[in-house]
Amino acid sequence: MISCYIRQNRSPEAVALYKxxxxxxxxxxxxxxxxxxxxxxxxxxxxxxxxxxxxxxxxGLEVSNVxxxxxxxxxxxxxxxxxxxxxxxxxxxxxxxxxxTTLVVGYVQNGEDCEAMKAxxxxxxxxxxxxxxxxxxxxxxxxxxxxxxxxxLIHGFIIKCGHEFGVSPQTSLLTMYxxxxxxxxxxxxxxxxxxxxxxxxxxLIVGLLQNGREEVALSKFCQMMxxxxxxxxxxxxxxxxxxxxxxxxxxxxxxxxxxLKLGLHLNKFIGAALIDFYGRCGCVELAKLVYDxxxxxxxxxxxTMMYAYAQNGFEHKTLELFQQMxxxxxxxxxxxxxxxxxxxxxxxxxxxxxxxxxxxxxxxNIRITKEHYACMVDIYGRAGRLQEAEALINQAxxxxxxxxxxxxxxxxLHGDITMAGRIFNKVIELSPKDEGSLVLSSNLxxxxxxxxxxxxxxxxxxxxxxxxxxxxxxxxIGGEVHTFMAGNCSQPNxxxxxxxxxxxxxxxxxxxxxxxxxxxxxxxxxxxxxxxxYYHSEKLAxxxxxxxxxxxxSCIRIYKNLKVCGxxxxxxxxxxxxxxxxxxxxxxxxxxxxxDGVCSCKDYW
DNA sequence: ATAGGGTTAG
Numbered sequence: 165m166i167s168c169y170i171r172q173n174r175s176p177e178a179v180a181l182y183k184x185x186x187x188x189x190x191x192x193x194x195x196x197x198x199x200x201x202x203x204x205x206x207x208x209x210x211x212x213x214x215x216x217x218x219x220x221x222x223x224g225l226e227v228s229n230v231x232x233x234x235x236x237x238x239x240x241x242x243x244x245x246x247x248x249x250x251x252x253x254x255x256x257x258x259x260x261x262x263x264x265t266t267l268v269v270g271y272v273q274n275g276e277d278c279e280a281m282k283a284x285x286x287x288x289x290x291x292x293x294x295x296x297x298x299x300x301x302x303x304x305x306x307x308x309x310x311x312x313x314x315x316x317l318i319h320g321f322i323i324k325c326g327h328e329f330g331v332s333p334q335t336s337l338l339t340m341y342x343x344x345x346x347x348x349x350x351x352x353x354x355x356x357x358x359x360x361x362x363x364x365x366x367x368l369i370v371g372l373l374q375n376g377r378e379e380v381a382l383s384k385f386c387q388m389m390x391x392x393x394x395x396x397x398x399x400x401x402x403x404x405x406x407x408x409x410x411x412x413x414x415x416x417x418x419x420x421x422x423x424l425k426l427g428l429h430l431n432k433f434i435g436a437a438l439i440d441f442y443g444r445c446g447c448v449e450l451a452k453l454v455y456d457x458x459x460x461x462x463x464x465x466x467x468t469m470m471y472a473y474a475q476n477g478f479e480h481k482t483l484e485l486f487q488q489m490x491x492x493x494x495x496x497x498x499x500x501x502x503x504x505x506x507x508x509x510x511x512x513x514x515x516x517x518x519x520x521x522x523x524x525x526x527x528x529n530i531r532i533t534k535e536h537y538a539c540m541v542d543i544y545g546r547a548g549r550l551q552e553a554e555a556l557i558n559q560a561x562x563x564x565x566x567x568x569x570x571x572x573x574x575x576x577l578h579g580d581i582t583m584a585g586r587i588f589n590k591v592i593e594l595s596p597k598d599e600g601s602l603v604l605s606s607n608l609x610x611x612x613x614x615x616x617x618x619x620x621x622x623x624x625x626x627x628x629x630x631x632x633x634x635x636x637x638x639x640x641i642g643g644e645v646h647t648f649m650a651g652n653c654s655q656p657n658x659x660x661x662x663x664x665x666x667x668x669x670x671x672x673x674x675x676x677x678x679x680x681x682x683x684x685x686x687x688x689x690x691x692x693x694x695x696x697x698y699y700h701s702e703k704l705a706x707x708x709x710x711x712x713x714x715x716x717x718s719c720i721r722i723y724k725n726l727k728v729c730g731x732x733x734x735x736x737x738x739x740x741x742x743x744x745x746x747x748x749x750x751x752x753x754x755x756x757x758x759x760d761g762v763c764s765c766k767d768y769w
Numbered sequence: 770a771t772a773g774g775g776t777t778a779g
Contacts, residue, residue, distance in 0.1 A: 167772060198773040234774035266775045300776040335777045366778045398778050405779085433779060 167199045175203035179212065192219060198231040205242035213239050227255050234263045241270025246279070253283075259290060265298045277305035281314075296327040303336035307343030315340040331357065335364045342371025362393050369402040378406040382415065395422070397431045404437040411723060411750060412640060413445040432460055436468045443472025446721065446748045446755040463494050470503035476755045477764030479511035486520075498530050505539035509546065510754060512768050517543045534560065538570050545574025546768070550583055565595045572601055576608040584608050599630045606632075610685035636725045637701035639709050648704040651696065657708065664707040665698065672738040680731040702732045702749065710743060719746035727751045727769070737761050 169178035182200045185192060192200070197220050204213035217236055220226040226233060233256035240249035253259065253267050264287035271280035284302055287294065294302075299318050306315035319337055327333050334357050341350035350371050357364060365388040372381035385403045388395065395403075400423050407416035420429075420438060428434050435458045442451035451472040458465060466485055473481040486504050489496055496504075501524050508517030521540050524530055537560045544553035553571050557563045568591050575584035584605060591601040602625050609617035625631070638647045648655070653662075669677075681693040688696065702722060709720040728736075728751050740747055741761040749756040757764035 193772095195772050201774090229773090231774050236774095238774070260774095262775050264775090269775060295775095297776045304777075330776095332777045337777095339777070361777090363777050368778095370778065396778095401779060437779085 166196065170199055170202055173206075175206040178203040179207065179209065182216075191223075192216075193223075194225050194229045194232050197223075197225060198229070198235040201232075201235040201239045205239040208243070210243055213243065226252065227257050230256055230258055230260050230263055234266050237263065237266045237270065241266065241273065244274060246270055246274055246276060250283075259287075259292060261287075261292050261295050261298065264292055265295070265301065268298060269301045272301050272304050275308075277308045280305045281309075294321070296322070296325070296330050296333045299325075299327070300333045300336045303333070303340045307340040310344050312341075312344040312346060315344060329358060331359060331361055331364060335361075335367050338364065339367045339371060342367075342374060345375065347371060347375035347377060360393070362396060362399065365393055366396075366399045366402060369399065369406075373402060373405055373409070378410050381406045382410075389422075395426070397428050397434055400426070400428055401433050401437040404434075404441050408437070408441040408444045411445050413447070413721065414640065414643060416441050416445065429454075430458065432458065432462060432465060436464050439465065439468045439472055443468070443475060446476060446750060446757065448472055448476045448478055461492050461494070463497060463500070466492065466494060467497070467499045467503060470500065471506070474503050474507040474510060475753075477510065477757055477766075479507040479513070482507035483516075496524075496527070496530070498533065498536070501530070501532075501536055502539060505536060505543065509539060509543045510765065510768070512547055514543055514547045514549060534564055534566065537563070538566050541567055541570045542574070545571055546577060548574075548578050550574055550578065550580055554583070554587075565591065565598055565601070568594065569598065569601050569604070572604050576604045576611075579608070579611065581608060581612055581614075597628045597630060599625070599632070602630060603632045607685050610687075611682065615687055633725065635701050637705040638723050639705050639721065641709065641712050646705070646708060648701040648708065650701045650704075651699045652704070653699070655704075657711070660711050661704055661707045664711050665703055668707065668710075668739055668742060669698070671742045672735060675738045675741060677735060677738050680734065683729050683731045697731050700729060700732050702728060703735065706736065706739065706747060710745075717745065719748055721748045721750070724749060724751045727753070728756060733763065733767070733769075737763055 166178045166181050169175070169181065178200055182192070182196070185196070197216060201213065201216060204216065217226070220232050220236065226236065233252055236252045237249045240246070240252065249267060249270050253263060256263055264283065267283045268280050271277070271283055280302065284294070284298070299322055303315060303318055306312070306318065322328060322333050322337070334353055338350045338353045341347070341353060350368065354360065354364070354368050365384070369381045369384055372378070372384065382403065385399070385406070388399070400419065403419045404416060407419060423429050423434055423438070435454060438454045439451045442448070442454065451469065455465065455469045466489060470482045470485050473479070473485070482503055486496070486500065489500070501520070504520055505517055508514070508520070517540065521536065524532060537556065541553045541556055544550070544556065550571070553574060557567045557571060560567065568587055572584060572587045572591060575587060588601065588605050591598055602621055606618050606621040609621065635650055636647060638645055679694045679697050681690060681697065684693040684696050686696065702724060705722045706720060709722070713720070728749055733756070736747055736749065736758050738761060740758045747758040749758065754769065755764070756769070
């Protein structure tokens with residue numbers, strides 16, 4: 165009866181029945197114990213579990229019966245008590261492969277990967293042969309430790325032992341390879357599999373995401389949907405992450421539809437992924453809609469919503485949620501601080517940001533990381549308080565290249581060539597091939613007209629074979645991605661685009677637009693500079709979208725791989741007035757929502 | 770004749 169309850173996941177009833185045995189004077193035996201122990205770990209009943217362990221000791225079953233021993237090890241592992249689990253293993257007289265595997269699995273699931281390897285070693289030393297279960301679990305640790313050597317060794321074992329077609333070990337292999345960054349090997353493992361199951365497909369999709377292969381991940385997702393395997397929460401959150409990273413709104417909405425059809429929308433992992441996705445696509449309203457539809461308010465959901473607000477120009481909403489956390493009974497964590505600091509950064513709330521930053525040192529369970537320092541440096545830097553930014557970096561222990569580069573970008577923004585020179589030397593010392601820093605310096609000198617220094621930096625880049633990534637904008641229309649690069653007159657439809665730009669130029673000039681030639685960082689005369697601004701990639705993308713979607717009222721979304729330039733920013737604001745449409749631009753760091761001549765960033769970015 | 774232990778995903 166107890167075993168039936170366990171098999172049907174009815175642990176409370178199993179425990180109740182077990183307790184009734186004692187009352188009625190029936191003594192449990194090895195079958196009873198090996199079965200019921202699972203219920204204790206399932207319900208987190210540490211005391212009852214230990215009492216049952218005591219009973220096993222009294223009956224002599226702890227050492228003599230490997231079934232009871234394994235069940236005890238599993239129980240302690242699931243309760244997070246690996247010390248007790250290992251002690252039981254050592255006491256069992258006739259150890260077998262399941263006993264050791266349970267121990268290995270326990271260490272793996274408690275994140276103690278090195279201990280898992282040691283347990284495996286102990287097993288081999290005691291002459292117990294591993295089987296596919298053991299390999300399957302051990303491979304997880306190989307992946308976590310990025311120990312591809314051992315992983316490949318186990319791959320060999322698996323082939324030798326004839327488990328080549330077992331789905332679980334193959335899935336673990338696949339995961340191991342993708343965690344070790346060997347995503348092509350992961351794909352190879354997958355191609356050889358005859359019957360991939362749900363876990364296999366999901367592992368593959370997630371593995372591809374972790375290696376920056378979003379497009380392949382999505383095509384595998386479609387392939388899976390066409391096969392007879394039904395996706396679950398794990399799969400769907402993976403598919404959403406792919407769309408988030410690519411910021412492909414339409415595709416993500418399709419995924420959202422599938423989620424609704426499958427009834428998975430109330431799951432909190434899915435919820436968080438949806439909020440994040442809509443946030444990263446610039447749709448705060450939709451993110452909020454998902455958020456409001458979820459009953460459980462856990463920390464991750466609130467953090468995600470806060471981040472969605474912070475990157476979309478609703479900084480006060482982020483701070484509002486931060487205030488509310490206390491009332492919701494939630495303790496902020498390190499991720500909360502990132503969102504709050506980003507909000508302060510985008511809103512220019514320097515002192516507020518510093519006050520909160522300092523207050524987080526008071527929380528004992530939060531680790532202040534370099535990422536937080538980088539946010540704070542950016543807050544000072546963008547506000548022009550460069551001295552304080554530098555002081556803060558010196559306060560961090562072991563400041564890394566990211567912190568210095570952040571300060572350097574502030575120097576560039578505020579034209580502080582003196583400080584930039586000093587920081588530049590530090591950066592070169594730390595990491596001489598940091599492309600970002602070199603580009604920043606080159607642009608700063610160019611903006612000051614110091615062409616000798618520009619040549620200096622550029623030749624340094626050439627020596628190191630570094631190339632500035634060219635500015636690019638793209639739009640997605642009807643599921644197709646259209647990419648634009650500045651000044652490219654030879655692209656398809658250039659005539660139509662040019663025509664629209666000229667028309668727009670005339671109208672925005674009437675509204676007071678003056679080409680801001682100081683944003684052109686090439687050594688050209690005024691006329692040439694103006695022409696160069698004319699064909700910036702964001703302008704081409706917007707003109708193209710207007711041409712392709714003329715007559716429609718929906719907003720235009722453009723994406724950029726760099727920050728929007730100051731001239732284009734002013735230009736786009738006026739264009740929204742001229743055409744009466746909303747334009748949303750995503751750059752590397754945040755969104756700009758342009759509407760009726762103003763931008764959500766309030767011109768601070 | 771009837772009962773018991775361990776795998777893979779965010």
